[in-house]
Amino acid sequence: xxxxxxxxxxxxxxxxxxxxxxxxxxxxxxxxxxxxxxxxxxxxxxxxxxxxxxxxxxxxxxxxxxxxxxxxxxxxxxxxxxxxxxxxxxxxxxxxxxxxxxxxxxxxxxxxxxxxxxxxxxxxxxxxx
Amino acid sequence: xxxxxxxxxxxxxxxxxxxxxxxxxxxxxxxxxxxxxxxxxxxxxxxxxxxxxxxxxxxxxxxxxxxxxxxxxxxxxxxxxxxxxxxxxxxxxxxxxxxxxxxxxxxxxxxxxxxxxxxxxxxxxxxxxxxxxx
Numbered sequence: 001x002x003x004x005x006x007x008x009x010x011x012x013x014x015x016x017x018x019x020x021x022x023x024x025x026x027x028x029x030x031x032x033x034x035x036x037x038x039x040x041x042x043x044x045x046x047x048x049x050x051x052x053x054x055x056x057x058x059x060x061x062x063x064x065x066x067x068x069x070x071x072x073x074x075x076x077x078x079x080x081x082x083x084x085x086x087x088x089x090x091x092x093x094x095x096x097x098x099x100x101x102x103x104x105x106x107x108x109x110x111x112x113x114x115x116x117x118x119x120x121x122x123x124x125x126x127x128x129x
Numbered sequence: 130x131x132x133x134x135x136x137x138x139x140x141x142x143x144x145x146x147x148x149x150x151x152x153x154x155x156x157x158x159x160x161x162x163x164x165x166x167x168x169x170x171x172x173x174x175x176x177x178x179x180x181x182x183x184x185x186x187x188x189x190x191x192x193x194x195x196x197x198x199x200x201x202x203x204x205x206x207x208x209x210x211x212x213x214x215x216x217x218x219x220x221x222x223x224x225x226x227x228x229x230x231x232x233x234x235x236x237x238x239x240x241x242x243x244x245x246x247x248x249x250x251x252x253x254x255x256x257x258x259x260x261x262x263x
Contacts, residue, residue, distance in 0.1 A: 019221065053223070053258075076220070076238060077219065077220040077221070077238060078219040078220070078221060079219075079221045079223075080221050080223045080256075080258040081258075082219055082221065082258050082259060083258040083259070091219070093219055093220075124259070125217075125219060125259060127216055127217060127218075127219070
């Protein structure tokens with residue numbers, strides 16, 4: 001089984017140092033036990049938050065990523081909306097600056113991410129630090 | 130004295146605690162009231178118990194900032210302050226926002242409590258979206 005993941009980035013190379021939902025783009029990768037493959041780049045078209053942890057913002061992000069069948073969202077930082085988005089996909093915090101290094105971290109934890117995905121809405125986030 | 134219409138005052142201006150009062154009159158020395166729910170601060174109003182004020186943001190009763198009577202079970206026991214699990218923290222900074230004592234800082238993407246500033250109010254624990262503060 002492969003996992004579709006979304007990496008929060010502005011430039012396609014590095015993870016942003018802001019919250020997952022603040023990224024300009026999400027780079028979509030297909031991940032399996034053997035490696036990763038770039039799928040596509042999608043723009044974050046959601047509007048700015050009206051308040052911190054705005055439910056509308058979370059809903060917009062989820063809508064965008066569900067269209068791509070995303071099962072894990074990857075970033076260096078998440079916002080308080082993590083409690084909403086984790087119902088739809090696995091939030092994964094990485095330590096790496098670059099997406100490439102982050103993908104390697106994800107590969108090492110592939111089974112753990114898959115297990116969290118299978119837990120459904122009650123799943124927790126995963127910190128790879 | 131009766132201040133009715135036609136006394137030269139515009140509608141809405143009375144003898145209350147508005148901007149027409151002289152500076153420093155009406156407010157206690159320093160101090161402010163703080164909302165134990167959302168952390169909103171307003172200047173303390175002399176003669177008005179903080180708990181009688183409603184938070185302008187969320188409507189919860191206010192309490193006096195600087196006192197450890199903010200509606201929690203916390204104490205000043207420095208050995209019993211909350212602990213942040215760095216393996217769980219997502220770096221959202223929500224705890225920083227609500228801490229009335231500026232007792233939390235970020236370190237390498239993870240929140241940490243400054244022990245000598247923490248008053249053990251536990252507000253950070255209640256807002257952490259991933260229950261990383263225990």
